[in-house]
Amino acid sequence: MRTKEGNKEQEILEAALRVFAEYGYPNAKVGKIAEIAGVSTGSIYVYYKNKEAIFIEIIERLWAQLVGQLRMIEQRTDITAIEKFDGLIDVLFDAFVDKPFLARAILNEFQEDINITKATYLEDYHEFLSIGKKVFLDGVAEGNFNPNFNVEVIKLFVLGGVRMLLHQWANDPQDLTINLLRQNVKYFCRRGILAQGR
Amino acid sequence: MRTKEGNKEQEILEAALRVFAEYGYPNAKVGKIAEIAGVSTGSIYVYYKNKEAIFIEIIERLWAQLVGQLRMIEQRTDITAIEKFDGLIDVLFDAFVDKPFLARAILNEFQEDINITKATYLEDYHEFLSIGKKVFLDGVAEGNFNPNFNVEVIKLFVLGGVRMLLHQWANDPQDLTINLLRQNVKYFCRRGILAQGR
Amino acid sequence: MRTKEGNKEQEILEAALRVFAEYGYPNAKVGKIAEIAGVSTGSIYVYYKNKEAIFIEIIERLWAQLVGQLRMIEQRTDITAIEKFDGLIDVLFDAFVDKPFLARAILNEFQEDINITKATYLEDYHEFLSIGKKVFLDGVAEGNFNPNFNVEVIKLFVLGGVRMLLHQWANDPQDLTINLLRQNVKYFCRRGILAQGR
Amino acid sequence: MRTKEGNKEQEILEAALRVFAEYGYPNAKVGKIAEIAGVSTGSIYVYYKNKEAIFIEIIERLWAQLVGQLRMIEQRTDITAIEKFDGLIDVLFDAFVDKPFLARAILNEFQEDINITKATYLEDYHEFLSIGKKVFLDGVAEGNFNPNFNVEVIKLFVLGGVRMLLHQWANDPQDLTINLLRQNVKYFCRRGILAQGR
DNA sequence: TATGAATGAGTGTTCATTCAT
DNA sequence: CATGAATGAACACTCATTCAT
Numbered sequence: 001m002r003t004k005e006g007n008k009e010q011e012i013l014e015a016a017l018r019v020f021a022e023y024g025y026p027n028a029k030v031g032k033i034a035e036i037a038g039v040s041t042g043s044i045y046v047y048y049k050n051k052e053a054i055f056i057e058i059i060e061r062l063w064a065q066l067v068g069q070l071r072m073i074e075q076r077t078d079i080t081a082i083e084k085f086d087g088l089i090d091v092l093f094d095a096f097v098d099k100p101f102l103a104r105a106i107l108n109e110f111q112e113d114i115n116i117t118k119a120t121y122l123e124d125y126h127e128f129l130s131i132g133k134k135v136f137l138d139g140v141a142e143g144n145f146n147p148n149f150n151v152e153v154i155k156l157f158v159l160g161g162v163r164m165l166l167h168q169w170a171n172d173p174q175d176l177t178i179n180l181l182r183q184n185v186k187y188f189c190r191r192g193i194l195a196q197g198r
Numbered sequence: 199m200r201t202k203e204g205n206k207e208q209e210i211l212e213a214a215l216r217v218f219a220e221y222g223y224p225n226a227k228v229g230k231i232a233e234i235a236g237v238s239t240g241s242i243y244v245y246y247k248n249k250e251a252i253f254i255e256i257i258e259r260l261w262a263q264l265v266g267q268l269r270m271i272e273q274r275t276d277i278t279a280i281e282k283f284d285g286l287i288d289v290l291f292d293a294f295v296d297k298p299f300l301a302r303a304i305l306n307e308f309q310e311d312i313n314i315t316k317a318t319y320l321e322d323y324h325e326f327l328s329i330g331k332k333v334f335l336d337g338v339a340e341g342n343f344n345p346n347f348n349v350e351v352i353k354l355f356v357l358g359g360v361r362m363l364l365h366q367w368a369n370d371p372q373d374l375t376i377n378l379l380r381q382n383v384k385y386f387c388r389r390g391i392l393a394q395g396r
Numbered sequence: 397m398r399t400k401e402g403n404k405e406q407e408i409l410e411a412a413l414r415v416f417a418e419y420g421y422p423n424a425k426v427g428k429i430a431e432i433a434g435v436s437t438g439s440i441y442v443y444y445k446n447k448e449a450i451f452i453e454i455i456e457r458l459w460a461q462l463v464g465q466l467r468m469i470e471q472r473t474d475i476t477a478i479e480k481f482d483g484l485i486d487v488l489f490d491a492f493v494d495k496p497f498l499a500r501a502i503l504n505e506f507q508e509d510i511n512i513t514k515a516t517y518l519e520d521y522h523e524f525l526s527i528g529k530k531v532f533l534d535g536v537a538e539g540n541f542n543p544n545f546n547v548e549v550i551k552l553f554v555l556g557g558v559r560m561l562l563h564q565w566a567n568d569p570q571d572l573t574i575n576l577l578r579q580n581v582k583y584f585c586r587r588g589i590l591a592q593g594r
Numbered sequence: 595m596r597t598k599e600g601n602k603e604q605e606i607l608e609a610a611l612r613v614f615a616e617y618g619y620p621n622a623k624v625g626k627i628a629e630i631a632g633v634s635t636g637s638i639y640v641y642y643k644n645k646e647a648i649f650i651e652i653i654e655r656l657w658a659q660l661v662g663q664l665r666m667i668e669q670r671t672d673i674t675a676i677e678k679f680d681g682l683i684d685v686l687f688d689a690f691v692d693k694p695f696l697a698r699a700i701l702n703e704f705q706e707d708i709n710i711t712k713a714t715y716l717e718d719y720h721e722f723l724s725i726g727k728k729v730f731l732d733g734v735a736e737g738n739f740n741p742n743f744n745v746e747v748i749k750l751f752v753l754g755g756v757r758m759l760l761h762q763w764a765n766d767p768q769d770l771t772i773n774l775l776r777q778n779v780k781y782f783c784r785r786g787i788l789a790q791g792r
Numbered sequence: 793t794a795t796g797a798a799t800g801a802g803t804g805t806t807c808a809t810t811c812a813t
Numbered sequence: 814c815a816t817g818a819a820t821g822a823a824c825a826c827t828c829a830t831t832c833a834t
């Protein structure tokens with residue numbers, strides 16, 4: 001038989017990522033994904049139920065990876081919550097440094113085209129947010145973080161801010177380096193906008 | 199401002215807003231917009247070149263309105279940059295308080311379906327950002343804002359954070375009140391995440 | 397506006413009948429129906445929900461017509477059940493005399509492709525059978541028909557026989573004239589296969 | 595008879611029969627047949643040229659069997675044509691008594707999906723009809739059958755009637771027993787619908 | 793202006809068949 | 814012989830847009 005070469009599934013995924021990123025989910029043609037993956041149209045459906053399943057797989061893998069990384073940071077005992085928070089920011093940025101395609105795809109995650117009810121991919125997303133929340137609360141317990149914030153609000157705000165920056169950067173990476181973004185975000189989150197002493 | 203402000207044109211716009219918000223741009227049917235506007239399908243094309251033009255018109259009007267409001271705040275001489283910054287946050291939130299539809303539509307603004315090259319709607323969007331930047335720089339000049347930030351980064355970060363919160367709130371407004379969001383954002387931007395005195 | 401010319405619906409139906417008859421339901425291409433109807437593919441869907449709906453419409457109309465004709469015959473008081481039975485046979489044959497296409501289409505009525513649960517078209521079909529049954533029972537009451545038959549069996553047998561003949565004739569009408577078929581069927585049903593006196 | 599009567603070939607045939615019967619020819623998936631036969635998809639094509647060939651093989655075998663049975667009856671010299679005719683009816687019914695699947699498959703024999711020009715399976719079918727015709731003509735010669743019929747018509751009529759009954763019974767075998775059908779058909783064919791003495 | 797019937801290009805998905813192993 | 818992964822042609826249906834009235 002023609003043996004499953006074992007990397008077609010992965011190649012389809014990578015091709016899909018590029019196509020989703022370039023055209024957006026609704027305009028991403030399955031045939032285009034197949035072409036880029038170097039595979040026939042029909043083969044796509046050997047590995048994935050349908051277009052949506054590919055998209056969901058991509059998102060799931062991303063969040064699973066991010067959750068894994070963040071969890072390692074959160075469990076360390078040798079650093080403060082402040083440093084863990086920095087780590088969280090780094091995890092987000094690192095995920096996209098050399099994958100602007102992924103950044104663009106993920107930014108459209110909530111597109112209405114995906115039947116969100118089917119998506120289990122939110123699990124890891126929520127887990128990520130949950131760990132982030134824990135880091136913050138630890139910081140409050142340590143006395144390092146301001147206890148007056150609503151954690152839900154802050155975590156969404158920070159996530160949204162990072163997303164926006166990555167989006168912009170993915171579209172036009174020229175003048176803003178990832179590290180500049182990263183540093184500014186970390187510092188802003190720590191000290192706010194005010195001048196020291198104010 | 200458009201030359202003709204007839205009833206139908208406005209009703210089409212409002213209907214479109216609802217349909218875009220409910221189904222997302224790609225799944226919004228022109229026929230559905232016509233139905234809700236109480237107009238025939240063909241009439242849509244009397245007033246707008248195509249579906250995309252309607253979308254762009256909506257976005258343009260939104261940003262035009264926001265720019266107008268922000269400009270008024272920025273030109274005041276009786277308040278500090280800190281207060282102007284708070285005003286900027288308020289402008290963003292106020293625009294969506296009773297229009298979650300609009301929030302959802304605008305949040306998908308960057309969907310790939312829109313041929314961004316055609317879109318002139320970015321003008322007011324960039325103008326908005328530009329004024330925001332000016333507020334920040336004034337704050338720096340006043341000595342109130344930390345001069346070490348890259349303004350481009352901060353403005354995108356804040357805008358992205360606000361968007362994310364509004365998105366979440368639009369989808370599920372139950373437990374997070376707009377004012378809670380607003381207060382947390384303002385305070386976070388001012389003081390950062392750290393406890394006072396740290 | 398481009399006015400609905402009022403006969404497109406009918407033309408689609410007639411085209412569909414020909415295409416169904418020629419290729420069978422599963423191989424009947426919607427595009428082909430449109431082509432023959434002198435209409436665009438999309439127009440098909442202006443008038444009918446989908447391919448199946450067209451098929452069902454055809455069947456429904458046929459049986460509705462047959463039921464109407466049979467009902468008139470059945471209600472007459474000036475003829476015996478024997479003559480009514482002859483009329484039933486005639487109704488069946490007449491329906492197809494100049495429409496061999498229809499005969500072929502109807503003969504595939506029970507194809508598995510049609511979701512029979514959705515089909516209300518069976519109503520008139522069953523009504524037809526029901527009236528046929530009544531004619532038979534009247535004949536029994538009159539003393540003209542043999543009371544020992546199971547009516548259900550006979551009605552299906554006769555219908556199936558007529559179908560088969562029409563099918564054959566539709567495929568190859570050359571040597572068997574409709575009237576020959578008709579006479580033989582009537583006579584066979586009346587007297588059976590046996591020689592008189594046996 | 596085929597040269598190779600291996601296990602797999604037979605199992606494929608039986609599986610195909612079930613799948614054709616359950617889903618109808620067009621919706622019968624080759625993969626499903628393979629699955630039920632306990633064979634790989636590819637193996638199907640080792641034994642049969644394609645899907646159609648399997649179908650044709652099934653039909654051919656059926657008619658071959660029926661012809662064999664009918665021929666034996668026809669050649670007997672100890673019974674009259676009337677009894678041979680009864681035997682013909684029995685042969686048809688017996689073929690399906692415990693194989694409603696086969697009944698349903700055969701009933702769709704004429705589906706347009708099968709390229710009839712290719713089908714040699716009509717040979718035995720026509721042979722069957724031919725023998726039936728001979729039985730009838732013998733009956734006429736004996737003086738037992740009514741000579742005024744067109745044999746072609748009668749044979750098709752009877753065959754069609756039996757088919758219809760079997761079809762109905764295959765779909766819903768509950769209330770009509772095979773033997774009831776059989777008796778009614780035989781009696782109807784002999785005596786017709788009229789009361790005795792009329 | 794206003795209409796809405798008509799259009800037809802465009803695409804996700806299926807599945808019979810092939811063929812490298 | 815047997816496999817089953819790979820193929821790609823085929824098709825129903827959608828819907829933004831047009832245009833005759």
